[in-house]
Amino acid sequence: MKEIGIALLGLGNVGLGTYRILADHARDIERRLGAKVRVRHILVRDGGRSRPEDVPASLITRDIGTILNDPEVSIVVEVMGGLAPAKEYLERSIASGRNVVTANKALLNAHGEQLFSQALSRGVDLHFEGAVCGGIPIIRTLREALASDRVSSIHGIVNGTTNFILSAMADEGATYEDALAQAQKLGFAEADPTMDVGGMDAAQKLCLLASLAFAARVSPEQVHVEGITSLRPVDITLGREAGYVLKLLATARRLSEGLDVRVHPAFIPQASPLADVRGAFNAVLLQSAALGASLFSGLGAGSLPTGSAVVSDIIDICRNLLAGVSGRLPMLCSPYLQDVSLIPSTQRRGPYYLRFSVSDEPGVLGRIATVLGEKGVSLASVIQRPSRPEDPHATIVVFSHSAREQDVQSAVKWIDGLASTRSPTQVIRIEEGPGVLRS
Template sequence: MRRTVNIGLLGLGTVGGGVVKLLEQNGRAIAQKLGRPLEIRRILVRDLNRSRAVKVPPELLTARAETILEDPDIHIIVEVMGGLEPAREYILKALRQGKSVVTANKDLLALYGKELFAAADAGGADLFFEASVGGGIPIVHSLKECLAGNRISRVMGIVNGTTNYILTKMSREEREFAEVLAEAQRLGYAEADPRSDIEGDDAARKMAILASIAFGTRVTYPEVYHEGIANLHPQDIKYAADLGYAIKLLGIAWDDGEAVEVRVHPALVPLTHPLASVGGAFNAIFVEGDAVGEAMFYGQGAGEMPTASAVVGDIMEAARNLIHGTRGRISCTCFTQKPIKPIEDIVTRYYLRMIVKDRPGVLAAIAGVFGERQVSLASVIQVGMVGEQAELVFITHLVRERNLREALEILEGLPVVNQIACVIRVEGGTAH
């Protein structure tokens, strides 16, 4: 190898610009830590003439990926362009040529991880992806190395900053979802098209990656059940708080030894749980292992410089391996294939809000339906009146989701039940 470790950067958007800034800002310290300097040799962009937030010498820019991928003097490819194609094509080509790759692309990993890791093994190259989950939070490295001696039974967390910002504002200011979303878009916390965030898709991709690493079994994005936050109402956030809970969009992964469940949805979290206090656009990931016990990783889960921090950390690890003529940690840790539990088979607790007729015998009729379907109620509270109707809130004990759905289907047909207004799972208790 030459004394300088040369980098080919695919993309110069928000994250790519952050990588350039960080390498310039801390380049001397990085070189001292590695024993060799890192240098960006070429940068792939779509438009050579576009004005950019970060200044780079024009001669570094190219619109042809081959200029980077086929340059023998470029040792590490850094993919921060996003999307599935042509990013997948470029990464596969680089890995098969033996070039190490650092990527922040959660979409690719959640769908095509197996193919990418196979290409890395075939080419004898490293594939690092810390920035794909949790921005600057070092969760991938921690699961793959620091906690590798544990049997991880649970990973649960807030892995989307946009939805956490929205829910925090709704909770603290008792405002409607649509109003807070519009504000988040104005402030840059939410995209112009926010569907991937608010519908849970972004979090589902990240949970597919985390579950695969934590449990050693491959989980892909289509296998992750997910719901979004658009249907949450301020009154449910308020009622939850009165009962001692916060509502968060959670990514949840369990391994019971036989099967795994991986899901993303709004959930009530006890105010005593560490995740309940995570506010704003921050992320937090709670891990439970047989040796370490409970651990939580907290920090900024997105943004230019936090994400660049994770990317540069991976670049340094890839460079260190090249300098010493070795490969790093095993790219793929999916050594088994456990079944994914259908959402109907999960067992958890539930928060329910119903609008019912205010007359004698209503509660007994509802309780009878729940009892027939083996849904045990922990508490029932009349929280108010809606005209001449009563508004009831129920919290269940642990129950199988299939049983709850069957009970709710029957209840919807009862003349005394006018509306099942809200159903939210309750999480953050002991393992089931």
């Protein structure tokens, strides 16, 4: 039986998952391919670290040269993460004519176009299903299944850590800090959770999805990114009473003026299929011209889920190698990718939830309502809660009608400067967009 040699760069969480799936499902994969996939080398940075028992010592190397000099290696699989030396290793792999697989979204966001261009001109494949939403085949869906269609919007819950934290806050009334600590204890959040809770992880995934769906250059630096660290249980409770669920929502829409791409906490209707996405699950809701609404959901991270995506990429490239082709799919670079204008988030129009923390005295609501009115933000409903023993400030919550973000921001800036305002106003966007999957 024919054999295809591969090398893994990295033996962390995803690397080990990839290795184990290739080992455990070897017979099924052979049967589907009519060929054997053989791991010939595994590059590790620290050769002295304890190695899982099921990985033979003979595969381990610390030298990328060993891999690049082995003519039997046809596919290099980068699962080490980080920008350096991952970028250099991928470049050298591509330059030497190897097909490559990566699960490194940070690298693709920072240097993707360069890597895809290099792969295109060298005539090799670069696959990256594992870089977005773990095992959910969303890259493949956009690259292949929806190649027939015109995507108009993407609404996603694409970060499991923040979704776990928000689910815990909603279900158990936990504070953000307690929910984060719980997520860290259970392994759903890292010791330094900044990338997740600050929204950057979600933004990197969203930008890859948007680039693919809209054939456009979109990078996290260009888009509005807001995390979940300022959210309070009271926001979740008040939103729920109004029929909403609070999620960290990644949104990309194609509008006539350009692309609207954002990551931020948002209230979505309880009836939205995204409202039911719990714990560490991810989901992506697409709207496209022919298919209409479609939903893709599953575990967005973890050793085996992400490993399964990496292995599906390896199998896809093996099928190309066995057929003697490459470059069947468009690469995320020129001429496929084009420049498009991005709509600034200040131009957003939609309803808002505004929670004001104010001194408990007469006339405050009147002043707030007046400022909002002057700025063109009209009120759909208002909730006023007096100060309580555990909270010396009064809470005023406003659900606005559709308003322009710029006007909301300017009103909030004014209100936050009032003597009666006790702490910065909480502003949460309400997105009615990701509606019910219903004909």
